[in-house]
Amino acid sequence: xxxxxxxxxxxxxxxxxxxxxxxxxxxxxxxxxxxxxxxxxxxxxxxxxxxxxxxxxxxxxxxxxxxxxxxxxxxxxxxxxxxxxxxxxxxxxxxxxxxxxxxxxxxxxxxxxxxxxxxxxxxxxxxxxxxxxxxxxxxxxxxxxxxxxxxxxxxxxxxxxxxxxxxxxxxxxxxxxxxxxxxxxxxxxxxxxxxxxxxxxxxxxxxxxxxxxxxxxxxxxxxxxxxxxxxxxx
Amino acid sequence: xxxxxxxxxxxxxxxxxxxxxxxxxxxxxxxxxxxxxxxxxxxxxxxxxxxxxxxxxxxxxxxxxxxxxxxxxxxxxxxxxxxxxxxxxxxxxxxxxxxxxxxxxxxxxxxxxxxxxxxxxxxxxxxxxxxxxxxxxxxxxxxxxxxxxxxxxxxxxxxxxxxxxxxx
Numbered sequence: 001x002x003x004x005x006x007x008x009x010x011x012x013x014x015x016x017x018x019x020x021x022x023x024x025x026x027x028x029x030x031x032x033x034x035x036x037x038x039x040x041x042x043x044x045x046x047x048x049x050x051x052x053x054x055x056x057x058x059x060x061x062x063x064x065x066x067x068x069x070x071x072x073x074x075x076x077x078x079x080x081x082x083x084x085x086x087x088x089x090x091x092x093x094x095x096x097x098x099x100x101x102x103x104x105x106x107x108x109x110x111x112x113x114x115x116x117x118x119x120x121x122x123x124x125x126x127x128x129x130x131x132x133x134x135x136x137x138x139x140x141x142x143x144x145x146x147x148x149x150x151x152x153x154x155x156x157x158x159x160x161x162x163x164x165x166x167x168x169x170x171x172x173x174x175x176x177x178x179x180x181x182x183x184x185x186x187x188x189x190x191x192x193x194x195x196x197x198x199x200x201x202x203x204x205x206x207x208x209x210x211x212x213x214x215x216x217x218x219x220x221x222x223x224x225x226x227x228x229x230x231x232x233x234x
Numbered sequence: 235x236x237x238x239x240x241x242x243x244x245x246x247x248x249x250x251x252x253x254x255x256x257x258x259x260x261x262x263x264x265x266x267x268x269x270x271x272x273x274x275x276x277x278x279x280x281x282x283x284x285x286x287x288x289x290x291x292x293x294x295x296x297x298x299x300x301x302x303x304x305x306x307x308x309x310x311x312x313x314x315x316x317x318x319x320x321x322x323x324x325x326x327x328x329x330x331x332x333x334x335x336x337x338x339x340x341x342x343x344x345x346x347x348x349x350x351x352x353x354x355x356x357x358x359x360x361x362x363x364x365x366x367x368x369x370x371x372x373x374x375x376x377x378x379x380x381x382x383x384x385x386x387x388x389x390x391x392x393x394x395x396x397x398x399x400x401x402x
Contacts, residue, residue: 008378008382011381011382011385011386012363012377012378012379012381012382013356013362013363013378013381014385015360016362037389038385038389041385041388041389041392042357044338044392045338045342045353045357045388046357046358048338048339048342049257049261049339049342049354049357049358050257050358051257051260051261051266053252053253053256053257054256054266054270057252057253057256057270057273058248058249058252058253060274061248061252061273061274061277062244062245062248062249064274064277064278065241065244065245065248065277065278065281118266154340
């Protein structure tokens with residue numbers, strides 16, 4: 001077996017190498033380095049694919065067998081028959097970011113938050129230094145901390161990739177900050193209220209940012225915090 | 235008696251494989267609510283046909299096959315449009331564009347389904363190329379090619395991302 005054949009086998013199934021590939025590995029230092037790198041990426045890949053499973057899923061499946069009726073998690077919107085159309089609506093929503101009219105930036109930010117409720121219940125990418133770098137890359141210089149970052153995730157948007165960030169303010173409230181690379185907003189700010197959520201969108205950095213909170217009072221405080229503690233370039 | 239046996243088998247299967255099926259469904263549709271819907275429909279359909287299951291040891295691939303059909307039905311598709319594009323031409327977002335912090339999860343999401351599905355089956359399910367080929371109705375060689383290209387594409391983007399990160 002030569003190096004090319006070994007690498008093809010390793011990439012096709014890193015955990016199961018045929019005997020001739022294992023023999024090649026013993027003799028080739030370069031391929032040992034390659035294999036180590038693939039194994040490292042494979043571990044990262046496995047961790048990335050291991051998404052959290054809704055609590056009580058098996059019990060709901062079993063209950064359905066017993067009752068004949070679908071049972072869904074209390075917090076889950078029942079998408080069921082409309083699943084495909086909801087997915088399309090969500091995709092459509094994303095496409096609307098760039099051409100949003102008055103109040104649409106803030107409204108779409110709320111809809112995005114509502115679609116990702118796990119952002120409030122799971123910890124993800126909470127490194128403050130990563131947050132600072134993300135803000136810097138987007139065009140925001142941190143003058144002081146916004147609080148404890150609880151969740152950060154990249155979200156696809158038409159002009160690239162936006163960031164969905166949840167942080168805990170100093171008074172213990174959760175607020176969401178969404179960074180969207182887009183054309184400049186035409187107004188200084190837009191506000192929206194949807195489903196008990198409140199949002200304000202403002203131009204900043206590579207496009208605009210939106211702050212979302214669960215009450216007008218919490219929004220006002222979180223918005224003020226962002227305005228005081230982030231200096232936006234551009 | 236048989237009903238009781240089947241009920242017990244079904245419940246054990248739901249507990250053993252519900253989570254795996256959910257993750258597989260999630261990576262097919264990339265929506266957690268739709269994923270749970272797919273898993274519930276899959277098990278409901280499996281229960282209706284439980285008496286026809288001949289080999290309990292083959293229940294997981296059987297459930298995966300049902301889930302794939304449910305997913306295809308959801309999107310009213312007859313089959314997947316398999317592609318053999320060169321990995322350099324895969325439409326993955328640029329790491330630089332994403333601010334050098336592009337996450338692996340995001341990269342996997344952007345892989346075409348024909349690359350993503352065998353990758354998920356192998357990494358999460360631990361299946362061999364031959365088994366995946368059986369599930370997807372294609373050849374072992376085609377699966378190997380797709381897995382190789384998927385990993386090459388991810389590798390290239392991860393390297394770009396790491397380089398960009400170091401340059402900040």
